[in-house]
Amino acid sequence: ALGLFGAGAKVGFEYWASWLDWPVNVGGKPWDSLPAFVPLTFEIMVLFAGVSTVIALFIVSKLYPGKKxxxxxxxxxxxxxxxxxxxxxxxxxxxxxxxxxxxxxxxxxxxxxx
Structure with missing residues (x-):
């Protein structure tokens, strides 16, 4: 679930950056060129999913700093x-x-x- 959130947030950020904040015409491609966003979206999704899995492991196992x-x-x-x-x-x-x-x-x- 957090992986999909990370992917959605990243795609939203890229759309915002390429449309409103820093509109640059690169090779005549449109600002919403989805194929350019796919590799990094996958990497961010995997990163968020992995980090959320580790955090969930620590919470379920009750492993946290300072625990007696x-x-x-x-x-x-x-x-x-x-x-x-x-x-x-x-x-x-x-x-x-x-x-x-x-x-x-x-x-x-x-x-x-x-």
Missing amino acids: PQLISPRVTNDQFALAFEHTGGNVNVAEVYDLLKGYNVVEIEERVA
Whole structure:
């Protein structure tokens, strides 16, 4: 949608520039010579579409400057991995989960209540 807006704005600007602001007769061609406007219109359309896609990606992903990350562990971005298990009150024995994790030489086990 923003690509079409950019293309329309660019064609409007070229018509305005070649008709009102800077009317120059180039080779006897009319001021509204559409074939001369096509290559740059396509490039502007692709530029606007690409930039709007990147902006939409940042908005949907909630990636913006100054955002505080919600990390499970502070070292997860440096040199460690983290696993999070959510216990919803089913028939899961927490002691068995601890024993299973200790069998794999887990460095740290932390339990949090949300």
